[in-house]
Amino acid sequence: MSLTVPNDLLDQAKTGEVDDAAFLACVRDSLPYAWSLISGLAEQRAETGAAFADNQVPPSSEEERGQLLRCLASDAMRGALERHFGVRLAFQNCHRVAVFDPAATRALADFVTPRAQILNQEPELVDC
DSSP, rough: OOOOOOOHHHHHHHHHHOOOOHHHHHHHHOOOHHHHHHHHHHHHHHHHHHSSEOOOOOOSSSSHHHHHHHHHHHHHHHHHHHHHHHOEEEETTTTTTEETTTTOOHHHHOOOOOOOHHTOOOOGTTOO
């Protein structure tokens, strides 16, 4: 299961729309590793003013890897995180998350090419 959904949030979803703040709190509480990684990268990118910031350190456990994969595989979670942090997210392999300034379209386009994916491959990451 991707998220641990509190009963009040489930009730809210059953009766209508779920607001981003409630959804983001659920994501933060359910997937703390993914939240921490993405929020840290967003902060780093904002502080440096760079076009993007990325993570190249594999998660230390399968639980952390699972959190990251579940978070980034969900369009709803990904979109809410992008709106919240004011970034565009991109993902390679099983752990290389990048947060982009929304105006950095060239840097994002370069990051998501097949060439970039191939160049990011390492033998120890084949089964990550």
